């Protein structure tokens with residue numbers, strides 16, 4: 742099994758990442774990765790771009806170095822379960838991740854995090870929940886993942902979290918979250934969370950997790966570009982004309 746889509750990558754625009762989208766696409770093409778989502782941090786993160794950055798992604802080619810580029814954003818969960826992108830941005834995005842980040846949402850208790858995640862899911866504005874294994878943002882795994890399964894919001898398996906170098910304490914929690922997702926029939930997605938081009942599409946830890954717990958591949962939306970595009974359609978997103986050739 743080889744993951745073919747990376748749904749979580751950053752460029753220089755995030756303010757603490759170091760590659761351009763062209764460098765990211767070149768690295769993906771060298772690796773043989775056919776598709777990735779470019780998901781810079783939304784504007785509440787220190788150093789992140791103004792929301793116009795996301796509106797204007799229409800100027801991006803759909804393919805760079807023959808790699809399909811999905812126009813996305815990693816939104817911050819803020820307040821009691823809002824996201825920090827104005828509603829007017831939504832039509833310009835193909836893919837939205839919502840994540841907790843300490844500089845934007847100081848960690849509270851499990852109940853507060855659970856309620857915020859459920860509110861985010863029910864808003865129907867996000868396609869996936871990012872790096873949920875972070876122990877600073879404990880939550881009720883059963884309640885949130887059941888809700889995500891009901892609303893077809895994907896649970897992200899984050900390769901950076903599984904390396905154990907950041908968000909320390911994530912690894913066991915990521916395994917537990919994935920097991921609950923498997924049992925409840927939730928979709929999962931896979932993100933490298935690359936902040937440098939060399940990490941794009943590198944999924945050794947995620948692939949190991951999927952193998953270890955025998956996660957069903959029909960629920961891994963990044964198993965193939967077609968599965969990913971089918972998931973976007975399931976989410977109610979309009980088809981992307983230029984990607985029709987990937988629907989095989």
Ligand SMILES: [Zn+2]
Pocket residue numbers: 751755757782936
């Ligand atoms: Zn970041």
Ligand SMILES: [Zn+2]
Pocket residue numbers: 815840842871872
């Ligand atoms: Zn993040």
